[in-house]
Amino acid sequence: MSVAPPMAPQVVDVASARPRIRPLRWAAGAVLLVLVAQFAWFLVSNPRFEWPVAGRYLFDPNVLRGLGMTLLLTVIVMLLGSVLGVLLAAGRLSGFRPVAWACGVYVTVFRSIPPLVQLIFWFNLGYLLPRIPLGIPFGPTFVSWPTNSVISSLTAAVIGLTLHETAYMAEIVRAGILAVDGGQRDAARAMGFTARQSFMKVVLPQAMRVIVPPAGSEFISLLKGTSLVSVIAMADLLYSVQVIYNRTYEIVPLLIVACAWYLVVVISLSMGQRRLERHFGKGQR
Amino acid sequence: MSDTPVLRVRDVRKRFGDHVALDGVSLDVHEGEVVTVIGPSGSGKSTLARCVHQLESIDGGAMYLDGELLGYEFHRGHLRPLPDRRVAAQRGRMGMVFQQFNLFAHWSVLRNVIEAQVLVHGRRPEDARREALRLLERVGLADKADAHPRMLSGGQQQRVAIARALATNPRIMLFDEPTSALDPELVDEVLSVVLDLARGGMTMIIVTHEMSFAREVADRCVFMEKGQIVETGTPEEIFDNPASPRLRAFLSRYSGRPAEIPGERLLKEEITP
Numbered sequence: 001m002s003v004a005p006p007m008a009p010q011v012v013d014v015a016s017a018r019p020r021i022r023p024l025r026w027a028a029g030a031v032l033l034v035l036v037a038q039f040a041w042f043l044v045s046n047p048r049f050e051w052p053v054a055g056r057y058l059f060d061p062n063v064l065r066g067l068g069m070t071l072l073l074t075v076i077v078m079l080l081g082s083v084l085g086v087l088l089a090a091g092r093l094s095g096f097r098p099v100a101w102a103c104g105v106y107v108t109v110f111r112s113i114p115p116l117v118q119l120i121f122w123f124n125l126g127y128l129l130p131r132i133p134l135g136i137p138f139g140p141t142f143v144s145w146p147t148n149s150v151i152s153s154l155t156a157a158v159i160g161l162t163l164h165e166t167a168y169m170a171e172i173v174r175a176g177i178l179a180v181d182g183g184q185r186d187a188a189r190a191m192g193f194t195a196r197q198s199f200m201k202v203v204l205p206q207a208m209r210v211i212v213p214p215a216g217s218e219f220i221s222l223l224k225g226t227s228l229v230s231v232i233a234m235a236d237l238l239y240s241v242q243v244i245y246n247r248t249y250e251i252v253p254l255l256i257v258a259c260a261w262y263l264v265v266v267i268s269l270s271m272g273q274r275r276l277e278r279h280f281g282k283g284q285r
Numbered sequence: 286m287s288d289t290p291v292l293r294v295r296d297v298r299k300r301f302g303d304h305v306a307l308d309g310v311s312l313d314v315h316e317g318e319v320v321t322v323i324g325p326s327g328s329g330k331s332t333l334a335r336c337v338h339q340l341e342s343i344d345g346g347a348m349y350l351d352g353e354l355l356g357y358e359f360h361r362g363h364l365r366p367l368p369d370r371r372v373a374a375q376r377g378r379m380g381m382v383f384q385q386f387n388l389f390a391h392w393s394v395l396r397n398v399i400e401a402q403v404l405v406h407g408r409r410p411e412d413a414r415r416e417a418l419r420l421l422e423r424v425g426l427a428d429k430a431d432a433h434p435r436m437l438s439g440g441q442q443q444r445v446a447i448a449r450a451l452a453t454n455p456r457i458m459l460f461d462e463p464t465s466a467l468d469p470e471l472v473d474e475v476l477s478v479v480l481d482l483a484r485g486g487m488t489m490i491i492v493t494h495e496m497s498f499a500r501e502v503a504d505r506c507v508f509m510e511k512g513q514i515v516e517t518g519t520p521e522e523i524f525d526n527p528a529s530p531r532l533r534a535f536l537s538r539y540s541g542r543p544a545e546i547p548g549e550r551l552l553k554e555e556i557t558p
Binding site: 189195197 | 388
């Protein structure tokens with residue numbers, strides 16, 4: 001407007017302002033402090049935690065072997081689930097209706113079945129299918145194997161968890177692909193990239209920015225989900241400590257051992273996730 | 286110079302649902318010719334560019350690049366679509382510049398210009414790099430080679446996009462409203478690059494709303510409306526001597542008369558046949 005605002009009576013510089021006192025924050029801080037202190041006192045003062053026992057079993061060879069099995073299972077399922085998840089996501093976005101539909105059905109079915117149910121089912125596959133055949137569909141069979149020799153607790157665990165994981169990864173990857181601007185695909189095709197080059201070189205790397213954070217959470221829940229395999233007697237971390245406390249009845253300290261290891265692995269996974277996020281965040285706002 | 290046109294578009298039809306986007310468009314573009322396409326929004330100009338580049342499929346008609354049928358082949362006396370790989374190869378022989386630039390956001394400027402040369406045309410990475418740097422020099426952005434696209438202004442991004450499209454030695458360049466997404470003060474830097482290409486003898490189709498540019502750069506100018514080519518001719522014929530009333534009405538809206546009240550203009554448009 002035409003009239004200038006009146007000059008302030010004195011020169012104001014907000015740099016000299018003092019912070020406001022915020023009583024609610026102080027109150028919240030005090031409550032927090034009391035709760036933490038109470039919990040810490042509970043941990044230290046309650047003898048039933050048996051901390052020395054937990055410390056003794058932390059590096060027990062059986063526990064470490066169980067941890068190794070948990071990690072192995074997580075890595076195998078993570079890799080298989082990611083690769084199959086990308087394929088399934090691409091399938092769901094395929095222009096060929098039957099493929100898109102089949103991939104959609106897969107996701108719906110395998111997201112609905114609790115992984116625990118799947119593990120038990122695959123472990124008992126031998127009842128449904130006594131021998132696993134290899135041959136021409138509806139034609140002659142060349143070879144077959146007895147199911148119970150093929151399906152160990154490891155294969156049952158890998159199959160069950162992978163099928164479950166794939167369904168979730170497919171949805172995560174699909175969301176990532178849809179988040180990439182359509183102009184990027186146009187440009188890739190316009191440059192003469194084939195559909196596959198366009199997907200692998202342009203769309204997927206940019207989708208990773210959106211895929212990595214939920215995929216990280218998914219891997220973490222997978223790591224913990226592997227504890228389910230203890231029900232089919234697979235010697236993972238949880239099963240290993242169970243074997244020990246069934247003998248010694250030191251249940252709490254041994255569960256603490258398992259928790260400590262899960263915590264260590266999850267923290268390392270989270271750190272890896274943060275690095276990946278930084279890597280794929282390049283070139284984005 | 287042969288008399289086969291670089292690009293031949295014959296009676297091309299395209300519809301999106303009920304909307305007819307292209308209603309029998311025919312156009313020949315010869316070696317070294319610059320054709321500008323003008324017309325109101327929704328007239329099918331951009332669709333034409335996207336169809337020529339096979340980013341959209343066409344419903345009828347045919348298109349030829351250097352006499353080769355685009356997107357289809359004869360097989361035992363019947364036409365059938367080409368496999369993806371061959372369509373990709375055909376696209377690779379044309380260059381496209383988009384309204385929204387569409388630089389690959391996860392790659393540096395240099396890599397944007399290098400990658401198609403290596404992936405699609407099988408050039409050695411060193412050669413591709415040298416060519417990319419030469420082209421970035423040509424559009425005045427050699428110093429931005431290592432920058433990421435988002436760090437550049439719109440005008441700079443569009444110049445990189447032009448360099449990227451040129452890198453594969455296209456037979457023809459298609460520009461789909463290259464300056465429509467730019468701030469007004471950035472338009473000229475892009476247009477001067479395009480003008481430079483025109484003077485260098487590049488065969489081009491330029492869809493644009495910049496009327497003075499459309500006139501200056503063109504060997505031939507095409508006016509489209511409602512999915513049809515209404516009038517085609519030299520820039521003088523189109524801009525100084527428009528034959529059809531529709532073109533006259535369109536040009537009068539773009540001439541530098543004082544701004545009208547929008548409501549009034551809408552009324553007038555409804556009256557125009």
